[in-house]
Amino acid sequence: MGGAAANPGSSSVNPNWVLLKKKLAGGRSDNSHNDHGVSPKSPSVLGKRKERPDAQLEATPAVTPTLTAAELLKPSSSDCSLTDALAMDCEMVGVGSQGTKSAIARVVLVNTWGNVVYDEYVRPLERVVDFRTKVSGIRPKHLRKAKDFRTVQNDVSALIKGRTLVGHALHNDLKALLLSHTKSDIRDTAQYQPFLNKEGRRRALRDLAAQILGVSIQQGEHCPVEDARAAMMIYQKHKRNWEKQMKRQLRHAKKKR
Template sequence: MEGMSVKRKRSTKKKQSDWHVSKRLKKSDATDVANRDQTPKDTWEVDSGFSECSPPTSGRTSPCPTSSLAAAAPIVVALDCEMVGTGPRGRCSELARCSILDYHGNVLYDRYVRPCQDVTDYRTRWSGIRPHHLLDATPFEQARNEILTILEGKVVVGHSLFNDFRVLHIPYQRHMVRDTGATHLLRALAGFPPQRRVSLKLLAANLLNRHIQVGKMGHSSVEDALAALDLYKLVQSEWEWELQGQQMDNVEQYLQDQYWPEGGDDDDVDNPEANTF
């Protein structure tokens, strides 16, 4: 009887030991699974800083998830305007046509616009505008509001865009503009001197093998916007990298000690006399 009691005790202890081991193993397996689920996944993808409306070309990598990039990336559009002359001898330029294209060259907006003042020079040789184009044209203020709505938050590509913004009465942020008439990249690619101001017609002929603004019918704002857009795409990667480098330089310059108050402590923040730059 005593021997059987000892055997039962040993069997019971063994079962308890096996149960504890099994429980530990299950707990260990669950922990491993949880750790595997928490392991960061490789979601980095090729990104040029543009949305799907602007296909990536730079080939650089980004640590941001794809969904975040799509939400934050700006959209690229191309803009071109045609002007007519108002006032004495037609010396004042006013908007008469505006065209906006998306990154793929599709027309988002193309309307004739009625100037605020009477037209004294249609400048047809350059603008392509004739009197009948403005008979049922969109009033300037309405057109301007429509154009502002389309351009809001977008990178704008064009040639000599300061002229377009001037007649639109739009103050535009410099970092959101890609002016093909101002970048040295296109001049260098076409073999022109760095400081030379080159026309859109000449750049298109040299780099795109495309002849625009020919004949006596005048310019087409759709054709000119498309030419500027295609020129931009030729140097898009270099241009965007260059701009990003400039922004980083500005940040580093701002963080230098010379741009911060000398001496003082936190108590000086509210003291205007202590904050001398």
């Protein structure tokens, strides 16, 4: 697929998104951005009901989907700029003698609005043994003209540098890309404490998307664009409490030094 290009399907605000915002508690948290993608303080209410604390998330029933994932996760703006927060999702293929070792085969980055700012297939450094098509959606034809690993690695490194990186189980994506990112700039929906189950275990992105957004994703082959958008929407919906928690953690870390 092309490099850092605008999403062609996001030239106007999708009416389904307007309906979704009315149904979801809080909707998308930032309805206004400046040219640098800085998000203002955002309300998060449904009618006259106050926002539930993040700690009560597990007790909150899942929203029943009424629209398709493509409709519910469609960008709310035509703004394709590199915002201060970017969400990343990657698809892996199997390499190594048994195909059990994961290698990056596609990388997607979306901005705060959900618009794709980077989408590339990647040619792994090792021979692909298992395309894992049923999950990854990757087929041999996708990698024939894919960019080489080092090029994509450099591209992604430059794009996420100094930005908040949003995603699910980002340590897997960063490991496959042989990249690191400042811990205080990571917002991982698999790691955020209020999203964990009663046993303190991580929950799947599809479960979080169903409960928080009312979106059914990953029903068969995964779509990294939808997954990245879902992670970004979840972050935006809980951004206010999430950022407060991050500030407390940073203050606590400084006191320990």
